[in-house]
Amino acid sequence: MISSKFSGALLFSCLALSNASYAAVTAAQPNILLILADDLGYSDLGAFGGEISTPRLDTLANSGLQLTGMYAAPTCSPTRSMLLSGTDNHLAGLGTMAEGMQPFQRGKPGYEGYLNQRSYSMPQLLAEGGYHTMMVGKWHLGLEPEQGPAQRGFEQSFSMLEGGAAHFKPSADAPSLLEQVHYVENGKPAQLPDDFYSTDFYTDKLLSYLKSSKKDGKPFFAYAAYTSPHWPLQAPEAYLDKYKGRYDKGYDSTRLARIERMKKLGLLPTDFNAARTIPANPNLPGWEQLTAEQQKTEARKMEIYAAMVDNLDHNIGRLLDYLHESGQYENTLIVFMSDNGAAGENHAQWYKPGKLTDNSYANLGRINSEIDYGVRWAEVSAAPFRLFKGTTAEGGISVPAIVKLPGAKPRQGRESGVARVDDLLPTFLSIAGIKAPAVADKNPITGTSMLPMLEGKANPAPVLAGELFGNAYLREGNLKLLGLRPLGFGDKPQPVQWTLYDLARDRGETTDLAASQPQDVERLKKRWLAYTQQVGVVFPPVPVAKQ
Numbered sequence: 144m145i146s147s148k149f150s151g152a153l154l155f156s157c158l159a160l161s162n163a164s165y166a167a168v169t170a171a172q173p174n175i176l177l178i179l180a181d182d183l184g185y186s187d188l189g190a191f192g193g194e195i196s197t198p199r200l201d202t203l204a205n206s207g208l209q210l211t212g213m214y215a216a217p218t219c220s221p222t223r224s225m226l227l228s229g230t231d232n233h234l235a236g237l238g239t240m241a242e243g244m245q246p247f248q249r250g251k252p253g254y255e256g257y258l259n260q261r262s263y264s265m266p267q268l269l270a271e272g273g274y275h276t277m278m279v280g281k282w283h284l285g286l287e288p289e290q291g292p293a294q295r296g297f298e299q300s301f302s303m304l305e306g307g308a309a310h311f312k313p314s315a316d317a318p319s320l321l322e323q324v325h326y327v328e329n330g331k332p333a334q335l336p337d338d339f340y341s342t343d344f345y346t347d348k349l350l351s352y353l354k355s356s357k358k359d360g361k362p363f364f365a366y367a368a369y370t371s372p373h374w375p376l377q378a379p380e381a382y383l384d385k386y387k388g389r390y391d392k393g394y395d396s397t398r399l400a401r402i403e404r405m406k407k408l409g410l411l412p413t414d415f416n417a418a419r420t421i422p423a424n425p426n427l428p429g430w431e432q433l434t435a436e437q438q439k440t441e442a443r444k445m446e447i448y449a450a451m452v453d454n455l456d457h458n459i460g461r462l463l464d465y466l467h468e469s470g471q472y473e474n475t476l477i478v479f480m481s482d483n484g485a486a487g488e489n490h491a492q493w494y495k496p497g498k499l500t501d502n503s504y505a506n507l508g509r510i511n512s513e514i515d516y517g518v519r520w521a522e523v524s525a526a527p528f529r530l531f532k533g534t535t536a537e538g539g540i541s542v543p544a545i546v547k548l549p550g551a552k553p554r555q556g557r558e559s560g561v562a563r564v565d566d567l568l569p570t571f572l573s574i575a576g577i578k579a580p581a582v583a584d585k586n587p588i589t590g591t592s593m594l595p596m597l598e599g600k601a602n603p604a605p606v607l608a609g610e611l612f613g614n615a616y617l618r619e620g621n622l623k624l625l626g627l628r629p630l631g632f633g634d635k636p637q638p639v640q641w642t643l644y645d646l647a648r649d650r651g652e653t654t655d656l657a658a659s660q661p662q663d664v665e666r667l668k669k670r671w672l673a674y675t676q677q678v679g680v681v682f683p684p685v686p687v688a689k690q
Contacts, residue, residue, distance in 0.1 A: 172273065172575055173549035174475040175364045176466070177567070178459060179226070181219065181281060181373035182532060183543065184485030184524025187452055191543045192405035192526065194389065194397070195449045199460035200479065200545065207477070207547035208554060208597060211410060212561040215483050217539040217611045218532060219306055220283045222482045222564050223368075227284070227295070228262035229568030229588040232611075233678040235262040237284070239611065242306065251681045257285030258295065262586045265568050267296030269364045272577035275356040278302060279345040280368030286325070293330030299352045301328045301345070303370065307490075310370065310377040310451075311510045312339040319497025321375065321490075321513055340379050342371045342451075346458040350465055357469065364571070367462065371455045374490050375513040378450035383508050385453060390445040393430030393438065394519040397445075401526040409557070411527060416653070427518060440504060444516040445523070447508035473551060476574055478567065480544040485524030487531040490515055529652045535609060535616035535625060537652055546597055549574070554599055561605050561618070565590035570597075589678075608674040613683075615639060617671040621647035624667035641668065 186192045190204035216222040220240050221232035228235040233253045239245070241256030248254045258264070266276035277299040278292055283306045285291065292300040305324045312335045313322030326333045336344070349367055356363050390397060402417040433441065459479070466472035494513065496502070501511045521531040525538035532539055548554055565588075572579050573592040580588075596602045608617040615626035623646050626639035643656040643664050657664050675682075 171474060172362045174362045174466075174471055175269070175274075175571055175575070176367070176462065176475055176477045177226075177365070178367045178462070178477070178479040179223075179280075179369065180455060180479070180481045181368075181370050182483065182486040183372060183452065183455075183481035184521065184526075184531075185481075185528060185538070185541055185543050186401045186405065186526040187372075187485075187524050188456075188543055190408075190545075192401045192408060192410060193452075194400065194404075195386075195452045195456075197452065197456040199456050199463060203459075203463070203477065203479065203547055204545045206555060207545055209557045210480075210544035210546060210562065211557060211559050213480055213542050213544035214540050214561070214563040214607060215481065215542045216564065216609060217483055217535055217614065219281075219373075219482050221611060223281075223283055224258050224262070225563075225565040225590075226567055227258060227265045228586070229265070229565050229590045230262055230586045231565065231589045231609075231678045233680055234586040234589070235259060238679070238681060240306075243612065245683070247683050248681045251679070253679045254681060257287070257290045261584065263568070263580060263588065264295040265571065266292075266298075266364060266366070268568070268572060268577065268580065269575065270296050270298065272572075272575055273361060274575070275299075275361050275363040276366075277349065277352040277356065277363065278366035278368060279349045279352075280341075280366075281306070281370045281373075282368070288330065291327055291330055293327070297366075299329060299356075301333060301348045302326070302368070303341075307373055307375075308341075308370065309375060309510075309513070310341040312337060314497075314499055314511070317498040319494070319500050319511075319513065321494045322497070340377075342369055342455055342458050343379070345369060346461050349462065353465060353469075357471075362575075367459075369455060369458075372448055372451035374486060374488070374515045376444060376447040376451065376508055376516060377510070377512060378447055378454055378508050380509075382450035382454050383447065386446040386449040388442075389449065390442040391438070393441075394523055395430065398523045398526045401523070405527060411650075415527065415651070417527070430519075440507075441517075441519070443504065443507050444514060445520050448516050448520065448524075450508065474549050475547075476549050476571070477547040478544070479546075480564070481542040484528070484530075484532045484534075484537075484539040484542065485521040486515070487518035487521035488515060488533070489517070527651050533612065533614075534627060535611065535614040536627070537623075537646070537650055539614075540609070540616070541650075546593075548597060554597065558596065558599075560596040560602055561607065562593045562596060563590065563605075563607055566593045570594055606670070608671055610675065610680050613639070615671060617667050617674065618646070619667060619670070621645055622663060622667065623652075624664065624671060625652065626671075643667070 188197045190201040221237045224232045224235040224237040236255040236259035238254040270276045282302040308324040405411045499511045528538035530536035530538040570593040573594050604620045613628040617624045623644045625642045644652045
């Protein structure tokens, strides 16, 4: 997070540890459980207005803190680099995704395509502070042996190195491109069991790590980096028909119903104009324009997606049950969030079907099916926001988040304060009583501790700024400057289209204030450009005019 000390040029400062603040929460070094969902939309959970059954996360939200102003980066690996380093992704090595690196970005500092060694590592710092460190799931921060989780401070780890994979065990005979991925345990190649399903297996593995680490009484830091509900849509058989018929009324009906539930829950004002937020992409057909057969297939996709989220909630419940049964729940800080907004990509354009790929209706959601749910359902998951993953609109970077503080009587309720994923590292250090590092040749920690906000104390309104694929944003208080490129960074990059929104009144980004507040636009653009200089955003070269 860019602190409110940012003025004209971005100023970074390391975390000032507050042991007194931490002592008010708990007298002992707490355990830390960090749970990251993959491509989960803002309104997918019941506590955030969704119709999907998520009782364990809903209970966690109701008994802890439900964060409504949490931000991530627009896509997976930039968020993960910020999470583990506490610093802006342009400094940490993921100025863009490795898969989307452009020629003009290659070789530039901060664009290594992996979590660079100039950045701190959360597990390393916590291990040095007396913690057992463990992770399961998606890494997406480097493919080389020296770049994996075992080399960045995780004492025990089982991870998939790439950014996406099938949720069932890959075929041994004719694996599709999607199935050609690498699993490692503690830095060594790992084999998967025949009954592998990602969410179930990662939970089993993390539970085994937690049980083995309990013997010496040291606190633990556990990172559950689930790959659900990331593409491809696949779910265990027992969940596949649970949502049969639930989505037969289509996209807009489901989105509007979510928004109405959000109003009843108090997540949105009662006068929120839902009709204005209905997506209107002229390039895609609405539900009524689809044939009956197309509607059947589209509804089935969302049924499978819901099944994946339901199964994810069940497995998170297994982790919470273990903490209760082992007597560790009360003294554990639990953080849950998504890594970015809902995903609208069409992965088929990059991942061609294999010999065994079977996307027939009867096989949807099962082994060898490789489908997305598409832009229209992503717009539903992103409700009440505009756009989705890959953009800096609220639908791309606003994520559901839940925090359960350690202690006998942790603070409960809804927290509307603004925070971002790079704030987690300084928060964890603060609550663990570990002094923040300040090494001369390391990138500074750009995040600030969320602990005052989580404790309900007055907190200065932060300034946030970011960029990915040429898309930009800067949030100052309730004002958000949004810059979107029609085609992002490509062979023919288009100029940024700047808009301005008052998020206190318009989180749906429906009313552009740029024309009526031009001075705010210019002021915020200057702040955003100062940010890009501080973190080293690499822009495409300006074409030389012909003589």
